[in-house]
Amino acid sequence: MKPTIRWSWVGLAVSVGMLGWTGCKPGSGPTESAAGDNRRVAVVISTLNNPWFVVLAETARDRLRALGYEATVFDSQNDPAKEAAHFDNIIASRYVAVLFNPTDADGSIANVRRAKAAGIPVFCMDREINATDAAVCQILSDNYSGAVAVGRYFVQVVGSTGKYVELLGLVGDNNTWNRSKGFHSVVDRYPGLRMVAQQSADFDRARALEVMEAVLQANPDIDAVFCGNDAMAMGAYQALVAAGKAERVKVFGFDGAEDVVRLIGEGKIAATAMQFPKVMARTAAEFADAYLKGKRDFPQKVPVAVELVTRDNVHEYQGYGRKE
Amino acid sequence: MRPRWWKWALGIGAVGLFWWVCPPVHVVPLETGRQRRAGDRFDAEAFVEEFWERRLLPAEAQAIRAEVLLGLLQTRPEEALERYGRRLGLSRSTCFLVSGQGTVVTVDEAAVSLALEPGGPVAVVIGLGPVFGNTLRDGSGLLDVNEFPNSQDFNAISAALNRRVEERVLPLLKAGAVPGRTVAFAGCAEIHDPRRELFPLRVVPFQIRFP
Numbered sequence: 450m451k452p453t454i455r456w457s458w459v460g461l462a463v464s465v466g467m468l469g470w471t472g473c474k475p476g477s478g479p480t481e482s483a484a485g486d487n488r489r490v491a492v493v494i495s496t497l498n499n500p501w502f503v504v505l506a507e508t509a510r511d512r513l514r515a516l517g518y519e520a521t522v523f524d525s526q527n528d529p530a531k532e533a534a535h536f537d538n539i540i541a542s543r544y545v546a547v548l549f550n551p552t553d554a555d556g557s558i559a560n561v562r563r564a565k566a567a568g569i570p571v572f573c574m575d576r577e578i579n580a581t582d583a584a585v586c587q588i589l590s591d592n593y594s595g596a597v598a599v600g601r602y603f604v605q606v607v608g609s610t611g612k613y614v615e616l617l618g619l620v621g622d623n624n625t626w627n628r629s630k631g632f633h634s635v636v637d638r639y640p641g642l643r644m645v646a647q648q649s650a651d652f653d654r655a656r657a658l659e660v661m662e663a664v665l666q667a668n669p670d671i672d673a674v675f676c677g678n679d680a681m682a683m684g685a686y687q688a689l690v691a692a693g694k695a696e697r698v699k700v701f702g703f704d705g706a707e708d709v710v711r712l713i714g715e716g717k718i719a720a721t722a723m724q725f726p727k728v729m730a731r732t733a734a735e736f737a738d739a740y741l742k743g744k745r746d747f748p749q750k751v752p753v754a755v756e757l758v759t760r761d762n763v764h765e766y767q768g769y770g771r772k773e
Numbered sequence: 774m775r776p777r778w779w780k781w782a783l784g785i786g787a788v789g790l791f792w793w794v795c796p797p798v799h800v801v802p803l804e805t806g807r808q809r810r811a812g813d814r815f816d817a818e819a820f821v822e823e824f825w826e827r828r829l830l831p832a833e834a835q836a837i838r839a840e841v842l843l844g845l846l847q848t849r850p851e852e853a854l855e856r857y858g859r860r861l862g863l864s865r866s867t868c869f870l871v872s873g874q875g876t877v878v879t880v881d882e883a884a885v886s887l888a889l890e891p892g893g894p895v896a897v898v899i900g901l902g903p904v905f906g907n908t909l910r911d912g913s914g915l916l917d918v919n920e921f922p923n924s925q926d927f928n929a930i931s932a933a934l935n936r937r938v939e940e941r942v943l944p945l946l947k948a949g950a951v952p953g954r955t956v957a958f959a960g961c962a963e964i965h966d967p968r969r970e971l972f973p974l975r976v977v978p979f980q981i982r983f984p
Contacts, residue, residue: 554923579923591861593928597906626925634932638903728863749919752862 490518490737491544493535495552495576497524499652499680501704501726502550504769505574508730509548516738518545527619527651529556536560540567546737547571548730553621554579570740572733575726577623577750586736586747588729592624592703595722595755596631599701602720602757603636603675606699610641611672614664616685618652618677625649628677628703628722636675645671650681657684665692673699679706679721686718705758707768714763723756726769817929821937824930828915829979832870833959839873839897839974840889846964858964859914861907865965868912871976872959873897874984877950885950886973887958898973899958902943904935908977912961938977945981957982 490513494506506522513520523539525532529552539547540563547564549571551557561571561583573587607613615632618625636642645668650657657676665671665688674689676682682702689695695717702709705723712718736747758766765771837857845853858867875887878895886895910916910931921927950956960978 577924581919581922589862589924591864593924593931594907601905623924627928630925630928630932634935635903635905725863732863748862750862750924752864752918752924754862754864754866756865 487543487545488518489542489544490520490734491523491535491539491547492520493523493525493532493539493547494550495525495532496527496652497522498526499654499678500708501679501706501724501769505550505726505730508727509574509734512731512734513548513737516734518738525552527552529553532557533560536563540564540569544569545741548574548733548737549584550574551576551578551622552619554623556621558583570737572737572740574729574733575624575724579623581749584749585740586733586749586751588732588736588751588753590624590724590729590755591752592627592722592755593631593634595703595724595757596628597635598755598757599675599703599720599722600632600635602759603632603673603701604639604642606719607642607673609639612643612645612668612670613673613675614661614668614671614685615644615647616657616660616674616676616681617647617649618681620649622652625652625677632675650676650684652678652680654680654684654687657681658688659684661685661688662691665689665694669694671698673701673719675701677703679704679709682709682718682721686712705766705769710758710763710766710768713758713760716760720757720759723758723766723770725753725755728770729753815923815926815929817926817933820930821933824915825934825937825979829913832913832915833872833980836870836872836959839871839875839976842869842871843889843896843972843974859911861911861918866963868908868914868961868963870912870914870959871962871974872957872980874955874957877952877954877956880950880952885946885956887956895973897958898975899946899960899978900975901947902939904938904943904977906935906963907931908961908963909934909938909979912963912977934979935977938979942978942981946978949981949983955984957984 492506492509494502497503497506510520510522523535525535532552547569549561551573554577558578558580561578564571565583570585573584575590577587577589578584615629617629646664648660648664650660661684674685676685679702682700686695686700689698699719701719702721705721709718709721713721732751842853842857854867857869860867873889875889875897876891878886878888882901884898884900887897888894889896916930918927958976958978959980960976962974962976
């Protein structure tokens with residue numbers, strides 16, 4: 450038995466030595482890997498529990514593959530801890546770039562900085578981080594302008610008097626507040642429009658259904674609901690249908706999700722703001738490709754226009770974009 | 774056994790006092806909490822105060838004349854968009870910095886309409902408020918989104934600029950605009966699609982004069 454044990458120790462020592470040699474080899478860092486055969490790019494998405502983000506993730510993945518990269522999608526499940534763990538994995542595995550949809554505008558900065566320190570460029574999609582020196586570029590929807598447009602249409606449809614509810618998204622996300630502030634920059638100018646409840650439903654359809662059911666118990670006479678995304682608009686609409694109020698209460702969403710665009714066409718939802726996840730994802734993938742080929746002069750922020758979709762112009766749109 | 778209730782009372786009192794001095798949790802409204810984290814660091818009103826006087830008003834000298842812009846948009850729209858338009862990121866709409874002088878054609882509660890040549894058609898409309906959106910911020914071409922780490926700050930500038938237009942510029946127009954009177958203006962206009970919605974040009978003014 451003794452010789453066997455001895456050989457095991459020798460084998461272990463050789464393995465550790467090989468590992469150390471590989472790890473310490475000069476020039477084996479991520480930057481050189483990017484220039485070599487390693488073509489793995491990570492797509493880190495805040496949640497895949499929302500069809501809009503699935504479109505964002507799949508478009509980014511498909512565009513990367515078309516450009517010749519090996520793309521892996523990571524789902525953070527709206528959990529900053531999971532997101533941090535993904536970045537640990539990405540850095541340890543030496544991915545060459547990250548297309549990133551953050552969970553938190555402040556909390557996600559550290560992850561981007563860690564990747565940057567490891568030589569891995571990060572390109573933010575749709576959601577912003579509150580730093581301009583961490584990501585290579587941030588491709589973001591112009592949420593404020595979109596919400597201003599929704600607010601103006603809201604006043605046009607609901608009128609200058611009435612009661613309404615606002616469902617907010619994730620409170621740590623800038624998109625939540627840019628949409629809310631854009632909407633209120635218009636609606637608050639009409640004192641007759643009274644917000645009877647403002648609650649977060651975390652951009653989640655099931656949560657919005659629960660919140661809306663509770664809100665309707667206390668406020669059965671509302672005239673409208675403004676939701677910070679279309680998943681919540683669908684949840685709110687479902688609650689209104691269950692309460693028999695869907696005909697009377699007007700629902701406004703934000704995103705341009707497929708089911709909401711269809712319901713606008715059927716006159717069941719009043720409006721949404723069309724974001725363009727495919728444009729953002731493709732642009733991020735192409736920017737990453739250009740970066741890895743040597744380009745460095747990227748604008749820090751690239752706002753992407755958001756367009757109002759109502760029953761009047763819904764024929765020009767489909768889920769997640771314009772009809773092609 | 775002597776009762777020890779006073780020890781318990783003293784202990785509970787001490788803990789209560791400690792929590793009162795150093796509360797373990799603070800309950801604040803969502804919006805207030807958010808503002809403490811991000812919004813309060815940037816004073817949009819103070820920023821606009823300086824921006825308005827030192828950068829925006831002098832920018833009138835760089836504005837394209839409204840009649841020149843409208844003429845070019847009709848004949849060579851691509852050139853007009855390229856030479857004089859400003860687009861924020863990947864956007865279909867374009868903003869312009871414009872100035873001009875015209876004759877008041879109509880005045881109502883919502884807007885003042887102007888003809889740019891005597892007896893001509895209405896070519897410019899100036900709304901009398903409220904003012905919404907980013908037309909003035911983006912049309913001026915003086916502010917770069919990349920200089921603002923938090924887009925909420927960049928958007929707060931729009932709100933502050935719009936308030937200033939409503940408070941300082943539009944009252945002048947409301948007070949002085951009567952049909953037939955000449956008005957000089959400088960401001961910004963936004964066009965989504967020059968093929969569909971060119972006339973009249975809707976201007977958000979930062980300068981109004983009655984020559």
